[in-house]
Amino acid sequence: MVSPEPNRVVIADDHPQLRGRIRAALEAGGFEVCAEAATGPEAVRLVQEHNPEVVLLDVHMPGNGIKAAAEIGQSMPKVSVVMLTISRDDNDLFDSLRAGAAGYLLKDTDPVRLPLALRAVLSGEAAIPRSLVARILDEFRATSGPRFGRRPKVAAKLTSREWEVMELLATGQSTDEVARELFLSPTTVRVHISSVLRKLRVKDRKAAIDLLSDDAS
Incomplete structure (x- = not known):
């Protein structure tokens, strides 16, 4: 070996x-x-x-x-x-x-x-x-607040970390910016995004954000 x-x-x-x-x-x-x-x-x-x-x-x-x-x-x-x-x-x-x-x-x-x-x-x-x-x-608490408003029902499928990633993406942040804010590697953030797309059965992150936003309204 x-x-x-x-x-x-x-x-x-x-x-x-x-x-x-x-x-x-x-x-x-x-x-x-x-x-x-x-x-x-x-x-x-x-x-x-x-x-x-x-x-x-x-x-x-x-x-x-x-x-x-x-x-x-x-x-x-x-x-x-x-x-x-x-x-x-x-x-x-x-x-x-x-x-x-x-x-x-x-x-x-x-x-x-x-x-x-x-x-x-x-x-x-x-x-x-x-x-x-x-x-x-x-x-973090001083500078952050809810992005989607209340947590939508569909978000029950997501882990807490996946939810945090999607909230930050919804503000227009890039993958690298999300990684820096959550103290993760960009690769780890992409893994979380892929998991969210699979769980929500959508094709891209924009569709995921739209789904979470619509469900929270």
Whole structure:
């Protein structure tokens, strides 16, 4: 039996000693570190060169890690971006998520947990410390409201996550925008949409939105 290829990762941080500790933890956890960067632009270049599955970016390294995350998301959308930072600032957290980051890890995270966090991201989950999740929920509650009005009867066929996806699509958001708001991968969002179309027996997302809107009126 052929062993699966290890997931490949680029590490970007301007502190060589920290990069060394991260490399050791990830390699011990079964990852292959294919490159290291010390600046945002260098991280973008190395990701484009090596095409890893995931990149770890420092927020406040030279060249701006959040800007690098956005550039990687635009040019290499299949690469999962995870921020690794000392910053607990709300602006950094939300700017990172808006830039397309699928994770926001703090540098005081036990290095042993890094491989687990990256595997969770590669499986379509978000990697965010519990201490920061409450802030995200507060922000979500403050900026979101019902899209369809009351929940329609036909929506009983849908899971809660499928319903959330359709509500956001109904506001005109793209698949990538929905993924960022719900902290999912675009692939996972598409899987949810396909499931909704199958359950509602409609051919496309517009028909699904129309059906849910009509039933809620």
